[in-house]
Amino acid sequence: MTKQFKSWNQYTEEAKHDPFELPVSEDQTIIIEPLTGAGLLQFARAERAGDMEAMLIVVCGDAWEHVEPLLAKAGIKALENLLTDLMLHFDLAEDYVLIGQGGGKITERDPRKIKALRKQGYRFEGEAISRT
Structure with missing residues (x-):
């Protein structure tokens, strides 16, 4: 009996995930795209180190430049809750x-x-x- 392996296309199709949408105002929504495989490795390293900033930078990707100024003005719970919601949304928790x-x-x-x-x-x- 020959074992059937998945193709790379099957893996990438299974990995598809909706982006995280962060409404900032009526006319601005920050879109945070799902992590890549390389991003997941970086996230895991940051999580093991307990580095919340690195975790956010990695999970936010290109959107970090828009998220960072918001967090600079917000209380610590905003940072904690955003990170938690991102982790839940992207199945990282x-x-x-x-x-x-x-x-x-x-x-x-x-x-x-x-x-x-x-x-x-x-x-x-x-x-x-x-x-x-």
């Missing part, structure tokens, strides 16, 4: 399994929702149960 006090499991990737679940007593799968 990892899934985490959380377990509730009753044993029910939830899979979530949005860190804002994960933080809220943790405050409700959920713990990460594999994390020891707190005795306090």
